Amino acid sequence: MEYNSLIKTLDENGGKELILVWENGLKIVGKPDTLYESDNVLEDDDANYTEYYAVAFRVIEVLTQPTHNESSIYDWISTGKSSLVEISLYKEPPNEIYLADGQELWELDSDESQ
Structure with a gap:
């Protein structure tokens, strides 16, 4: 099984602070963990049955909340149980990833999303 472009981007930028953005307005900053x-x-x-790669992403801060409450990722973060969320193309992938300075690293390709 090969890494998809989302996982490659998170893996290659593992030590950096990243901003993940979803179509519903959710925007978080954090670092890839595992x-x-x-x-x-x-x-x-x-x-x-589906196997896939995922990254545990350590959330540092929620920059903007989703505009509508249909985000299992935001729901999990807001419980306060853990700062780690699963990021993958399989379920609720982000639409864009940026470095903290605003440089775009990745954008969701409709052909790649599951």
């Missing part, structure tokens, strides 16, 4: 393999918790013989 890259790992995950799956959608179905049995591996299920036709809908």
Whole structure:
């Protein structure tokens, strides 16, 4: 299994402070923490079973809240249970990633999103 462009970008910028932006207005700043393999918790013989790479992203600050409350990522952050959130193309991928200085590193390609 090969890294997709989102995972490559997060991996290559692992030590840097990044800004992740979602279509719903959510904007967070933080740092990639851990890259790992995950799956959608179905049995591996299920036709809908999917394996994918993900990155645990350590949230430092929420810059803007989502404009509508349909964000499992924001819901998780706002519980205060953990500052780590899972970032992947599989579920609720960000639309853009920037360096803290505003330089764009990555943009969601509709052909790549799952």
